[in-house]
Amino acid sequence: MPTSRGILTPADVLERRIRRKLGRHLLLLGFERETNGALRLASASKDHIRDLHRLQRMDRLRKNADFLQGRGEELLGWFASGAEVDPHAIAPSLELIRAGTWQSDLFRMASLLWSVPVSQGYGRRMRYLVWDTSNNRLLGLIALGDPPFNLAARDSVIGWTSQERAERLVHVMDAFIVGAVPPYSFLLGGKLVACLIRSREVVQAFSRRYHNSVGVISGESKRASLVAVTTSSALGRSSLYNRLSLDGVRYFSRIGFTGGWGHFHVPDDLFEDMRRYLTLRRHAYARGYEFGDGPNWRLRSIRATLDLMGYDPDLLRHGVNREVFISWLASNGGEILSGERRRPDYSTLRRVSDIGALARERWMEPRALRDESFRQWHPTELLPLLDWRLISRRPITTGSQASNLTGHG
Secondary structure, eight states: OOHHHHHHHHHHHHHHHHHHHHHHHHHTTTTTEEETTTTTTOOHHHHHHHHHHHHHHHHHHHHHHHHHHHHHHHTTTBBBOGGGGOTTTTOOEEEEETTHHHHHHHHHHHHHSSSSOOOOSSSEEEEEEETTTTEEEEEEEEEEEEEOOHHHHHHHHTOOOOOHHHHHHHGGEEEEEEEOTTTGGGTTTHHHHHHHTTTTHHHHHHHHHHTTTTTTOOOOOOOOOOOOOEEEEEEOOSSTTTTTTTTEEEEEEEEEOSSSSSTSSSOHHHHHHHHHHHHHHTTTGGGGGTTTSSSTTHHHHHHHHHHHHOOOOOBBOOOOOOOEEEEEEETTTTHHTSOOOSSOOTTTOOOOHHHHHHHHIIIHHHHHHHOGGGGGGGGGGGGGGOOHHHHOOOOSOSSGGGGGGGGGO
């Protein structure tokens, strides 16, 4: 607001700009407003939810245009054509990748294919390329990161106190990228990739990297053991994780839904304006993400901005209720997290190769027999899905190729 002398401060000018941009953006996405200020979805269909994310995805592709132009053609060679895939020979392996490598570049490019843009993760991170060793081609992606500190569905299942959660959340990770790339996605490869999270190799890699890590604040060794991984669907109800089991072992279990709160409908450029606004208002959240803040930091920063500007916090309730799932890597994981047990039981875990063989027999081979269209796939078909200019001209995502790219169905 203007000062008593009628002069706008820099914060006032920025606030006006944020109000204009936010209003225009929400209208452009197609949100409707309730009389109480809350947002309303015009439709809860998966196609509509994809369309809500289209501008966000276009922006992500635009920012990566130089990278894709410089590295895309070379990296495209790691994607299989349908003719290179033998459904009876598919044999997955996991490669834990490091930043600054060509594998990291391949992960970056492949993650841009997701029809709903994916997070970059927070705090601890484990990113995997999933390879098909039968032809040395990319099968899919997995990325695990620090879980949200507050997740009602998870906390209700575990039944821990706030103090217990603060002490033991270190034993939990969140899968923020899970899925197969074409042509494996046409063969239900996303189910295979999701099952690989509950493997001995993932638990062992976590132990090597984080078991002896020291808390930034406490300065104490956490002795972390990975006993559970949470994830949530990107498009409302999930067709990927529901009833996901192999040979009598449940790999993910549904534990509820999110409340429909989030920040995907606040684009990056608008968020940067909000951070500058918080700086001018001398707010603590303006400092940026720091280790220990968790993935809710961005949401809290936006909420703080809206509060300072007098907006109803329901503006952050976008109404996309995502299904929440948990994978118990330790069969006594719930007891570990509630404090009843201290030693994880990993006796039911399988190796990646064994999971691959079971998934291939249950899902991939039967799908190949029912539908051989995957054989016509060629990696060059990915190029239109990585061009923001083509996506910007598409009136609505209708769920053909793009719907098969994300594992979070």
